[in-house]
Amino acid sequence: xxxxxxxxxxxxxxxxxxxxxxxxxxxxxxxxxxxxxxxxxxxxxxxxxxxxxxxxxxxxxxxxxxxxxxxxxxxxxxxxxxxxxxxxxxxxxxxxxxxxxxxxxxxxxxxxxxxxxxxxxxxxxxxxxxxxxxxxxxxxxxxxxxxxxxxxxxxxxxxxxxxxxxxxxxxxxxxxxxxxxxxxxxxxxxxxxxxxxxxxxxxxxxxxxxxxxxxxxxxxxxxxxxxxxxxxxxxxxxxxxxxxxxxxxxxxxxxxxxxxxxx
Amino acid sequence: xxxxxxxxxxxxxxxxxxxxxxxxxxxxxxxxxxxxxxxxxxxxxxxxxxxxxxxxxxxxxxxxxxxxxxxxxxxxxxxxxxxxxxxxxxxxxxxxxxxxxxxxxxxxxxxxxxxxxxxxxxxxxxxxxxxxxxxxxxxxxxxxxxxxxxxxxxxxxxxxxxxxxxxxxxxxxxxxxxxxxxxxxxxxxxxxxxxxxxxxxxxxxxxxxxxxxxxxxxxxxxxxxxxxxxxxxxxxxxxxxxxxxxxxxxxxxxxxxxxxxxxxxxxxxxxxxxxxxxxxxxxxxxxxxxxxxxxxxxxxxxx
Numbered sequence: 148x149x150x151x152x153x154x155x156x157x158x159x160x161x162x163x164x165x166x167x168x169x170x171x172x173x174x175x176x177x178x179x180x181x182x183x184x185x186x187x188x189x190x191x192x193x194x195x196x197x198x199x200x201x202x203x204x205x206x207x208x209x210x211x212x213x214x215x216x217x218x219x220x221x222x223x224x225x226x227x228x229x230x231x232x233x234x235x236x237x238x239x240x241x242x243x244x245x246x247x248x249x250x251x252x253x254x255x256x257x258x259x260x261x262x263x264x265x266x267x268x269x270x271x272x273x274x275x276x277x278x279x280x281x282x283x284x285x286x287x288x289x290x291x292x293x294x295x296x297x298x299x300x301x302x303x304x305x306x307x308x309x310x311x312x313x314x315x316x317x318x319x320x321x322x323x324x325x326x327x328x329x330x331x332x333x334x335x336x337x338x339x340x341x342x343x344x345x346x347x348x349x350x351x352x353x354x355x356x357x358x359x360x361x362x363x364x365x366x367x368x369x370x371x372x373x374x375x376x377x378x379x380x381x382x383x384x385x386x387x388x389x390x391x392x393x394x395x396x397x398x399x400x401x402x403x404x405x406x407x408x409x410x
Numbered sequence: 411x412x413x414x415x416x417x418x419x420x421x422x423x424x425x426x427x428x429x430x431x432x433x434x435x436x437x438x439x440x441x442x443x444x445x446x447x448x449x450x451x452x453x454x455x456x457x458x459x460x461x462x463x464x465x466x467x468x469x470x471x472x473x474x475x476x477x478x479x480x481x482x483x484x485x486x487x488x489x490x491x492x493x494x495x496x497x498x499x500x501x502x503x504x505x506x507x508x509x510x511x512x513x514x515x516x517x518x519x520x521x522x523x524x525x526x527x528x529x530x531x532x533x534x535x536x537x538x539x540x541x542x543x544x545x546x547x548x549x550x551x552x553x554x555x556x557x558x559x560x561x562x563x564x565x566x567x568x569x570x571x572x573x574x575x576x577x578x579x580x581x582x583x584x585x586x587x588x589x590x591x592x593x594x595x596x597x598x599x600x601x602x603x604x605x606x607x608x609x610x611x612x613x614x615x616x617x618x619x620x621x622x623x624x625x626x627x628x629x630x631x632x633x634x635x636x637x638x639x640x641x642x643x644x645x646x647x648x649x650x651x652x653x654x655x656x657x658x659x660x661x662x663x664x665x666x667x668x669x670x671x672x673x674x675x676x677x678x679x680x681x682x683x684x685x686x687x688x689x690x691x692x693x694x695x696x697x698x699x700x701x702x703x704x705x706x707x708x709x710x711x712x713x
Binding site: 170249254 | 424458461462463464465482483486487489491493495496497498499500501502506510511513514515516558559562
């Protein structure tokens with residue numbers, strides 16, 4: 148909280164965001180391809196390949212087609228991947244190899260603004276990729292509108308959450324190879340065990356408890372409800388969880404990056 | 411007197427290492443002030459505190475008459491800094507590097523475009539505006555770093571080893587531009603370990619070692635005071651000469667294959683030495699800042 152209310156973060160953080168956006172504008176044609184192709188691959192493999200064996204799956208008291216069950220999870224995974232990879236590998240390259248943050252520190256910018264700008268940029272990439280992916284998924288009729296539009300602000304919130312935790316790892320990683328560790332121990336288990344490809348009820352009780360502290364579980368709950376068009380007060384809890392997650396990891400990321408860069 | 415920089419007992423520690431050990435100096439406006447010293451002397455640590463990159467461990471620092479701990483953002487916005495390591499943005503073109511950097515100073519777009527144009531002309535890179543920085547030569551990159559540091563029309567330009575690693579042509583290109591900036595009245599703070607660079611550009615300088623200031627003054631005054639006007643250097647001096655010098659003079663250095671004599675009466679002495687002791691390998695030359703530097707900081711390697 149202290150870092151959020153600190154006067155050292157002014158609206159100038161947008162200048163750091165703009166730097167990344169300027170670079171993105173040069174490569175957008177390539178950046179647009181993965182979020183458009185990825186859902187096609189998954190829907191083909193799981194939706195058509197696997198649905199020969201799993202036609203329907205229980206969800207919300209009914210049985211729903213398997214392809215409808217996994218499409219929202221693909222959106223949640225995209226939100227996670229985009230922000231996390233942007234604020235780990237890409238931020239690390241800018242910080243360590245390109246000395247971009249060092250150059251910024253010789254201007255009126257403060258480190259807190261640089262890190263805030265980077266995390267907001269990571270969340271922006273989550274938002275852009277999610278929007279593109281939603282276009283493709285909507286062509287299959289797998290998103291209910293207008294409720295589905297709420298996935299866009301959700302993508303930004305989820306992006307801040309996963310970007311902050313990514314930036315936290317960037318603050319403590321000794322080198323770029325060590326990012327394999329949080330990916331193997333944190334990102335990959337979430338990808339598999341957050342109610343993405345099968346309902347959590349199928350897991351043993353202890354695994355269900357663990358999955359409730361994983362942010363992707365809550366993001367999947369939200370994207371799935373919105374894709375099916377269900378909105379009720381029970382959705383407040385996963386939103387609050389993601390907000391708290393941001394409030395912990397955003398200041399923590401700034402603290403770790405300060406420890407790393409302020410010499 | 412109005413000083414651009416006032417450093418009082420400035421101190422920087424990294425754990426148990428003391429990089430800058432209570433140094434004090436003043437820089438008046440319009441001056442080119444040099445910080446000289448061997449590797450690890452504390453030059454970079456000192457300038458990093460002045461451009462607001464590093465917090466002070468101790469002491470006080472006023473820049474433009476303002477306390478750096480209270481007016482950090484304002485001071486940072488009035489300084490231009492060229493860091494030692496290349497921090498140009500490899501994802502951007504030459505022109506974009508300047509445009510994007512001007513945004514960090516919160517400059518409106520139209521103004522940023524004007525300043526970018528002006529700087530591209532100043533560093534003679536307007537014909538390479540669309541090149542990626544990775545395509546530039548070392549000298550061009552360094553000129554671009556200087557242009558980037560000037561984008562906000564700073565009142566103080568800080569250069570941390572601006573010509574390290576450049577070929578002679580590129581060094582002279584950089585020097586020529588720095589002299590133009592100096593002539594325009596810009597205050598400059600420069601670190602270097604090239605003595606010819608310091609002698610050419612600096613009005614006044616300090617030589618630092620192990621975080622301490624060894625001497626402070628104008629380049630010519632320092633030469634006169636510490637090594638005299640001329641120097642006699644003898645390669646492979648014989649024992650007879652070494653004995654003669656040791657018995658007659660105070661200020662000399664005996665190295666493994668070389669004898670260096672600092673003396674006021676060097677003309678007469680040179681005549682004696684060259685006629686009586688050696689015909690070859692004996693030179694009389696004007697003293698330089700490098701002689702002062704080596705005399706004060708010693709000849710041991712710094713690694």
